[in-house]
Amino acid sequence: MSELEKWLGEGSAMLPWLTDIAINIVIGLVILLVGKYIASKISRWCENRMLKASVDRAVAGFTSSILYALMFAGVVLMALGQVGVQTTSFIAILGAAGLAVGLALQGSLSNFASGVLIILLRPFRAGDFIDGGGQMGTVDRIELFHTYLKTPDNRVIIIPNSSIMNGSIVNYSREATRRLDLVVGISYDADIRLAKSIMEEIINADERILKEPKYLVAVSELADSSVNFFVRPWVNAGDYWTVRADLLEKFKYAFDEQGVGIPYPQMDVHLHNKEA
Structure with missing residues (x-):
């Protein structure tokens, strides 16, 4: 007890x-x-x-x-x-x-350090369309260890900051203007002067294309199946994709109306009758 x-x-x-x-x-x-x-x-x-x-x-x-x-x-x-x-x-x-x-945690610390460098060096800002870390998209936000991109089809890509800083960064939105680099091919039997005149007329009529710098339309190559032109007008960065699509469509319609052929890839085969 x-x-x-x-x-x-x-x-x-x-x-x-x-x-x-x-x-x-x-x-x-x-x-x-x-x-x-x-x-x-x-x-x-x-x-x-x-x-x-x-x-x-x-x-x-x-x-x-x-x-x-x-x-x-x-x-x-x-x-x-x-x-x-x-x-x-x-x-x-x-x-x-x-x-x-x-x-x-070397990887995480590297991502943190890269995030600090991104903020200090400012290779891109929120809202810029970039190609970094092997991915393309619009920068949404930068956090301690990752950068968030949104793709044009509304996917979210989360990229480690070190992957971005350790590679090349292409910022498509940094400059206010961009140059279109189009290659337009016509057939060898088409009139080069006529084709060039048609493209210049369409470019001059488009108000979204800048007057300065001056656009370029010139023969770039005598290829296997076509005569290729460089078409290089300057546009505001926000108009890049719409102007590109509109020009290609208008070129096709105008070439069809004026009889300027756009050839398919082709190969000439020559047969020789060799007597035995």
Whole structure:
């Protein structure tokens, strides 16, 4: 009986300590959840404010991602401190383990560093149409480790930042104007002067084609089956694809009406009757 009383007495003595631990754990969880919610709200608010201040959308998204990561790290430390973990020692342990973690996460760190370089060097902005990392699309946003592109058919492509920075980047939207590079072929028996005149007339009639720089229409090649022309007008970048499609269609209609042939690939075969 005395042993039971002794055990109950020890349990009663430990009850306040266990209660304090439970309360601290609950408070720590509340700090973690509420802090995460507040960090998310603050980062979104900052992003919206930057967008209203005409800050580039890619920069705003990258900055808000960094801000959220820093605030969430602080919230985790606060929650651990509330539970009773010595955060000073915890930070020291994290620092000691940082090298090993860094080696294990070389790819992620490389993506982060590349994201910083993208923001600093600005090879492209949100809304630019680029070819980077082997993919083409419109830049939607830049985050800590990835860049998001949207394709013309509304697919989202997520590319690691290091893949973009380690390769060539073609920015189709950086300049206000672009040059169309068309190759138009006519048959050898067609009138070259007539074909050139038809194409120049169509180009001069299109108001979307810029007067300066001057367009070029010239014979580029005497190919196997056709006489090829370079057709190189300048247009505003936003009109590139529509003007390209319209010119090709108008060339075809005008050539058909004027009797200018567009040949198919062909091969002449000569047969010789060799007497035995």
